[in-house]
Amino acid sequence: MAEHTIKAFDEEIDRLRGLIAEMGGRAEAAIENAMLALQRQDKVLAAQVVADDKRIDAIEAEVEKLVIQVIALRAPMANDLRDVIAALKIVSVVERIGDYAKNIAKRVPLIATNTRTLEPISLLPSMGQVAGEMVHDALNAFAARDADLALAVVKRDQVVDDFYNSVFRTLVTFMVENPKTISECAHLLFIAKNIERIGDHATNVAEMVYYAATGQTLPERERGADLQPED
Amino acid sequence: MTQEQTDLTIANPKMSARDVKVFYGPKQAIKGVSIDVDMDHVTAFIGPSGCGKSTFLRTLNRMNDTVASARVEGEITLDGENIYAPTMDVVQLRARVGMVFQKPNPFPKSIYENIAYGPRIHGLAAGKADMDVIVEKSLRRAGLWDEVKDRLNDSGTALSGGQQQRLCIGRAIAVEPEVILMDEPCSALDPIATAKIEELIHELRGRYGIVIVTHNMQQAARVSQRTAFFHLGELVEYGVTSDIFTNPRQERTKDYITGRYG
Structure with missing residues (x-):
């Protein structure tokens, strides 16, 4: 894309993109590390995910400030206007994604150490990986202004939803058969739900990018037959 | 023609231009422009210097007639009547399609006389009382009455720039025009005076067809409902103002309004 006649405008837009790229990278890492901590029962790593979330929140505040400044001083138009408004909306969604990852990490110490007794836990990493990739792709699509990649993210949300439905059924069955694990399984259920929400939020980001x-x-997506109503 | 696809043709336009071409000697300044003007929408013409927007504006009341080398092709109609027809009375046309210029240009006469001059030569007032009514009404519509009602005999040139420009708008209004053409009416005014003119444009919409040429894109966005982007004599894009400024269809329009032009 051609450069603005006013160079400082380009610098501000670049800084905005840089901040969002960093924020996206951190959210993606938070999801990955939270899932890793869950698998390995790594309480130190889980605590690190919780601590790192502060930086995500700080970037959100920084982007908000910068967007208001750009609107006030540059009066952006057309694609520039759509870009800065998208940036403003995207950071609030990515901040939520970070919160979900943090919530997953916070549950790690609450789950009994011997995870081998919890078979359904094996389904969650793959689910988390798909959701993490969606976040990654949605933010890459923003950086590259790639509408096709954004569309691919939107389509992929169904995979996460299917995972969730499958995990839900598996956990319910497991709880019926192993009533002693209900407490742990309830946490896993919330974790699955958190990942499912991350997928939804990545989809929202992709829609804004588009x-x-x-x-x-x-157009409004058609929803699959979910087990759970939207919350 | 690279005009975008959205059909903004108006059923019974006040003015209608079809495939208008303007030449200054051998040089073509306007390359086939078609556009409609009605009373309900303010139309803004934007584009870089030399793009032809002012030239095109001037074809709408035959101001280009005063340029010896200028030649106009195509058709421009006012209420369906070709304004370039030999039978068209140009003086009458310029009363029906009034114009306000970049620099306020009041006559070096009293405020009252600035307004009364046009109605008098067009024989619109039956007597002094009648003229008083026209002067008050015109100054009220121009948003100037309250500021000048106690000094109507002061010279028009003694007013501030913004007041002078509103006086010129009042002068155009006084001869009961149907369309008012404004060629960068605020570029010599400060922001407050500019805001008053813009508010005035809002108030005049519906009563008159209004076309404004402006270099200030924020102004086009604020005052108009239709925006036309000219570049190198072409009408590159013509659309609903909110669309043009959020989602222009043409690359050239986008580059211009986002400050990437040239």
């Missing part, structure tokens, strides 16, 4: 890149809004 609008920013094309100026067109995506």
Whole structure:
């Protein structure tokens, strides 16, 4: 894309993109580390995820400030306007994604040490990986103004939803057969739900990216038959 | 023509231009422009210097007639009547399609006379009482009455720049025009005076067809409902103002309004 006549405007837009890229990278790492901590029962790593979330929150505040400054001083138009508004909305969603990862990490110490007795736990890392990739791709799509990649993220949400439904059934069955594990399984259920929400939020980001890149809004998605109502 | 696809043709336009071409000697300044003007929408013409927006504006009341080398092709109609027809009375046309210029240009006469001059030569007032009514009404519509009602005999040139420009708008209004053309009416004014003119444009919408040429894109965004982007004599894109400024279809429009032009 051609550069602005006013160079400082380009510098501010670049800084905005840089901050969002960093924020996305941190959210993605938070999801990955939270899932790793869960698998390995690594309480230190889990605590680290919780601590690192502060930086994600700080970036959100920084982006908000910068967007207000750009709107006030540069009066952005057309694709520039769509970009900065998308940036503003995306950071609030990524901040939520960070919170979900933090919530997963906080549950790690509450689950009994011997995870080998909890078979359903094996399903969660793959689910978490798909959700993490969606976050990664949605933010890459923003950086590259790539509407096709954004669309691919939106389509992929169904995979996470299917995972969730499968985990839900497995956990319910497992709890019926192993009533002693109900407490741990309830935590796993919340973790699965958190991952499912991360997928939804990544989809929202992708929809904003699509609008920013094309100026067109995506039609409302058709929802699969979920076991759980939307919360 | 690279005009975008959205059909903004108006059923019974006040003014309608079809495939208008303007030449200054051998040089073509306008390359086939079609556009409609109605009373309900303010139309803004934007584009870089030399893009033809002012030239095109001037074809709408035949101001280009005063340029010896200028030649206009295509058709421009006012209420369906070709304004370039030999039978068209140009003086009458310029009363029906009034114009306000970049620099306020009041006559070096009293405020009252600035307004009364047009109605008098067009024979619109039956007597002094009648003229008083026209002057008050015109100054009220121009948003100037309260500021000048006690000094109507002061010279028009003694007013501030913003007041002078509103006086010029009042002068255009006085001859009961149907369309008002404004060629960068605020570029010599401060922000407060500019805001008053913009508010005035809002108030005049519906009563008159209004076309404004502006270099200030924020102004186009604020005052107009339709925006036309000109570049190198072409009408590159013409659309609903909110669309043009959030989602322009043409690359050239986008580069211009986002400050990437040239």
